[in-house]
Amino acid sequence: AGERLYSTSTIGFATMRIGDNLLVRPYAAFPHPNFLAYSLSFSSIYLLYLFPMFRRKYLFGIAFGIIQIGILVTFSRVLILLYLCWLAYFLFKNLFPSVILIRQLAEKNPNKILHSVQDDKKKWMSILGVLGIGLLSFVYGLLYRDRFLDLLTRPRDLLFRVESIQAAFEIIKSNWLIGTGLNNYFYYMIDIQKNFSPVFLQPPHNIFVLILLQTGILGLILFATFLFQTVFRLFTNLKTAEGFSRRFFQATMAVLIVTLVSGVFDHFILTVQQGQLLGAVLIGLAWSSVERE
Numbered sequence: 001a002g003e004r005l006y007s008t009s010t011i012g013f014a015t016m017r018i019g020d021n022l023l024v025r026p027y028a029a030f031p032h033p034n035f036l037a038y039s040l041s042f043s044s045i046y047l048l049y050l051f052p053m054f055r056r057k058y059l060f061g062i063a064f065g066i067i068q069i070g071i072l073v074t075f076s077r078v079l080i081l082l083y084l085c086w087l088a089y090f091l092f093k094n095l096f097p098s099v100i101l102i103r104q105l106a107e108k109n110p111n112k113i114l115h116s117v118q119d120d121k122k123k124w125m126s127i128l129g130v131l132g133i134g135l136l137s138f139v140y141g142l143l144y145r146d147r148f149l150d151l152l153t154r155p156r157d158l159l160f161r162v163e164s165i166q167a168a169f170e171i172i173k174s175n176w177l178i179g180t181g182l183n184n185y186f187y188y189m190i191d192i193q194k195n196f197s198p199v200f201l202q203p204p205h206n207i208f209v210l211i212l213l214q215t216g217i218l219g220l221i222l223f224a225t226f227l228f229q230t231v232f233r234l235f236t237n238l239k240t241a242e243g244f245s246r247r248f249f250q251a252t253m254a255v256l257i258v259t260l261v262s263g264v265f266d267h268f269i270l271t272v273q274q275g276q277l278l279g280a281v282l283i284g285l286a287w288s289s290v291e292r293e
Contacts, residue, residue: 016075025075035268035275037076040067041083042255042278048090049251053244072140078265082258084137090254161205161265167192168204168213179216207263207270230286231256237289252285 014025014033025033044067047060054060071083171180171188180188185203204210212220234256237249259269259282268275 026073031272031274032268033074034076034079034266035272037071037074037079038259038262038268039278040071040074041079041258043067044071044083045086045254045258046251049247049254050244052247068136078262082261086254086258164202164204165206165209168209172213175216177216177218179212179214179219182214185213203267203271205266207267210267210270230283234286252282255282256286
């Protein structure tokens with residue numbers, strides 16, 4: 001079904017160590033587990049913001065639950081952390097009435113609690129949702145804490161990212177104005193690759209450094225200008241939009257923030273074909289006009 005054949009001994013595939021076991025992270029039909037986590041996060045954010053538009057809420061619940069499990073089993077440290085931070089923000093901002101209900105519980109006022117439950121069951125659903133996500137995250141952290149703590153005990157991935165960025169800046173020093181050209185990174189790595197790594201043939205895990213490397217300072221300025229215009233366009237739409245349109249642009253802004261922050265630690269949005277396509281879709285959504293109410 002589109003998934004490649006690989007094992008823990010296949011060079012270049014993402015693995016992780018849980019206890020004494022070396023495991024291959026799930027790829028599905030995607031080029032890398034990190035991009036799989038990003039794609040699922042992309043879908044999940046839009047699902048939550050557009051939840052009021054769903055007529056059959058149980059279908060939303062099933063889809064959302066499956067996506068949450070999918071995100072967790074990718075074991076993508078950066079994407080999972082970013083997604084949980086966004087989810088905490090979303091729950092706090094949009095489900096704030098549940099905080100009021102918790103306060104009423106603390107004050108032990110049964111009449112207010114009963115009246116609140118009868119008038120707005122969403123408050124109770126909000127509390128259950130927050131507790132469920134919190135419990136799931138806690139159990140997940142206990143079971144797979146080695147995956148997130150190995151940066152301290154076995155910081156191989158972290159050191160590789162730092163070294164790849166250092167190597168990129170060595171090349172940038174002599175190509176700072178217009179860069180090396182698109183997809184020419186490995187050609188310029190010939191002289192320093194032997195001192196870097198004979199196995200890990202990857203560009204720097206930072207989209208901003210990668211843009212500077214390939215297009216120089218001129219390309220980085222153009223990219224920053226276009227990015228600023230895109231964010232400004234989104235803010236303008238958010239000020240005037242209402243109803244469905246406002247929720248749509250809120251989701252787009254959230255996904256854009258996740259994309260840019262994850263881009264500080266990975267490069268898939270620029271170097272992977274699926275990432276380029278999804279990035280183009282995101283930019284198109286940011287510049288779109290939505291009239292539905």
